[in-house]
Amino acid sequence: MRKLKESRRPEILDAALAIAAERGLDALSMRAVAQRMGVTPMALYGYYRSKDEMLDAVLGRLLAEIPIPPAGLGWREVIEQLAYGLRAVAVRYPSVLPLVFTRPAISPAAVRVVDATYQALLAAGAPPAQVPRLERMLSTFAVGHTLSEVSGRFGDGTLDPQARRAQLTPEQLPGHTCLASHLDNPVDWTDEFRTDLRDLCELVERLAASARTAT
Amino acid sequence: MRKLKESRRPEILDAALAIAAERGLDALSMRAVAQRMGVTPMALYGYYRSKDEMLDAVLGRLLAEIPIPPAGLGWREVIEQLAYGLRAVAVRYPSVLPLVFTRPAISPAAVRVVDATYQALLAAGAPPAQVPRLERMLSTFAVGHTLSEVSGRFGDGTLDPQARRAQLTPEQLPGHTCLASHLDNPVDWTDEFRTDLRDLCELVERLAASARTAT
DNA sequence: ACCTGAACACCGTTCAAGT
């Protein structure tokens, strides 16, 4: 268990993010990072014990770019700004986003975002016992929706609804048939993100309201 | 653009799923699949054009294991059964779950799950124009929550809340400090999944109700 | 304190060939 160096960590994370942004997550190898820094791959192991540990740090660096909203904002604004902040970061580094779902969110930056959300939910009047659950629901939505969009789970444009339905007969897909008129127009994902978030905030409000009447 | 063989595809997908379940997604290599089938790695390229294409098929095979609820159920039951079905599959093959967020959901199995959800939302009385959005919200939640749990994003037990807070001073984390009493007890993820799903169904109900009064 | 070089056990994939 050697002691690790700190000095060039920021440089390493910058190089890693740049590679991921330019050539995708698969191209983000220790050898690529080393080459970009003009150093041997083995030099990196003085700073991180493994690639896995380096990726944790890359994720932390990413989440650190989400701005924490200033004090004095309404709770809805706080939640919206955090969600949009995550979305903005994700759009800049789409290929790194899968890491969020794949490793524990324990970096200081991640914990600060969680804490700001806790405060907002408490300010909204949500029952304290439910606040951690609601934070998990909101963050799961924000990350999941953005990741679905940028990774193509929602359909990446190259494969339109017609092509999807073509694999099965219309009789097997009554739902799609009913909604045919709504499935052809393209979707504005930013808009949908905002609408979903509003609906989820309504849900928080309703939980807060029913907690007030219960006491 | 050669013509691909079909014959041994099921065998290949079985081998791939078994490897992923036993040794994780990183161990799921073409060479490992080939070895398990007693064949040369290159033999696989007669069935799939690339590893990427094979992974798409693995995902399709996984989603095909989600049972489609029988006709005659209430819309809430349909949505719940689909969500629990996804969760059950995910728990059996946790390491494959990240693929859901990483590639388009265009397999016949995926489309059938989406269609069943469309039908349930229409039966609930949700405005047709909002049904695709609500389906995306529900599936994003179901996959995201399950993936967060099994991949450790929600905290994997080895790193408790105390350790998370220890990285920052209590003054920097007023939200965590307020909720201290609620953050120490362990969470039953299955229970939380059910509660969240109920809340989301309430949201659908409310949208349906306000659509009724608007007309 | 910081970095290198050679080596090991792996990858996905191409190409030409074999039955």
Next chain:
DNA sequence: ACCTGAACACCGTTCAAGT
């Protein structure tokens, strides 16, 4: 129709050594 074998350009990581 189905599979093999050798080869290429990659991986992460260990170990011993160099300044």
